[in-house]
Amino acid sequence: MKKIFILVLATLLGASILSAKSAEHKKVKKENLKEKHLKEQMEREKKFAKEQKFYKGKEYDLSAQKVDPKDLDSIQVIEPENDFDMTDVYRDDI
Structure with missing residues (x-):
């Protein structure tokens, strides 16, 4: 019973650590994207x-x-010179 409890506890702890790292990575990525957009706007x-x-x-x-x-x-x-005649433009026999 202790082994199952420890296994479940370790799994939950590992999942929470991975979730925290993932959230931190997303936050850093979002900040980098904001910084990139800010630099582009400054160039504009x-x-x-x-x-x-x-x-x-x-x-x-x-x-x-x-x-x-x-x-x-x-x-x-x-x-x-006003000698241009539009009728020559539409003639088919030329």
């Missing part, structure tokens, strides 16, 4: 900040690229 935020810096353009000096309106008068205006 850095990329977003870099893009916003570009789009706002506060650090860029574009004054050298400005066009003087007086220079635009010397450029010839090119009139569009």
